[in-house]
Amino acid sequence: QKEVEQNSGPLSVPEGAIASLNCTYSDRGSQSFFWYRQYSGKSPELIMSIYSNGDKEDGRFTAQLNKASQYVSLLIRDSQPSDSATYLCAANDYKLSFGAGTTVTVRA
Amino acid sequence: EPEVTQTPSHQVTQMGQEVILRCVPISNHLYFYWYRQILGQKVEFLVSFYNNEISEKSEIFDDQFSVERPDGSNFTLKIRSTKLEDSAMYFCASIRDRQETQYFGPGTRLLVL
Numbered sequence: 001q002k003e004v005e006q007n008s009g010p011l012s013v014p015e016g017a018i019a020s021l022n023c024t025y026s027d028r029g030s031q032s033f034f035w036y037r038q039y040s041g042k043s044p045e046l047i048m049s050i051y052s053n054g055d056k057e058d059g060r061f062t063a064q065l066n067k068a069s070q071y072v073s074l075l076i077r078d079s080q081p082s083d084s085a086t087y088l089c090a091a092n093d094y095k096l097s098f099g100a101g102t103t104v105t106v107r108a
Numbered sequence: 109e110p111e112v113t114q115t116p117s118h119q120v121t122q123m124g125q126e127v128i129l130r131c132v133p134i135s136n137h138l139y140f141y142w143y144r145q146i147l148g149q150k151v152e153f154l155v156s157f158y159n160n161e162i163s164e165k166s167e168i169f170d171d172q173f174s175v176e177r178p179d180g181s182n183f184t185l186k187i188r189s190t191k192l193e194d195s196a197m198y199f200c201a202s203i204r205d206r207q208e209t210q211y212f213g214p215g216t217r218l219l220v221l
Contacts, residue, residue, distance in 0.1 A: 043215045044151065051207075088150075092207070094164065095141065100149070
């Protein structure tokens, strides 16, 4: 069974702060990883993809991958109230295996 | 920007009835997927489809489920005899290459009474 685990949350951060989200995965064969944002009742929306070890930055978002530790993380800098959502980590093995998600609330 | 579309957005059905959920993938995409998300639970893979056949399916995708691409544009998920536990959001996704990002449609919310 290929598992993707996320820190359970919920995570509450003040506006302007950094939100840190973590994810571990069990399948060493997974080659690519994705962070999706999901608002209640909506479909997952891609934030970041990461394929190789190290950091990848896109605007206020930074994803980090460590394949040796089977660990993926997402940092949201300068958090805004509009960032309040559930963040899903997914491992790609020609299909996506999702974690349960971490709900983030940004307090104004 | 091209998008995956799904119809209907909501469907209410009686237990035991057949439902067909429809998806129009992005036009140059080759791989198609169905996922479902029961309320409050994680998104779960159901089935992947390539070259007019199923390439992989999960344990959830039993004989009650079927998929087809009837006309080269639509991609459908049929549930032959719905059960209460089939109530969920169903998402379609498509990609051009298997390593690429999967783009999700807006989903169909299915409620089985």
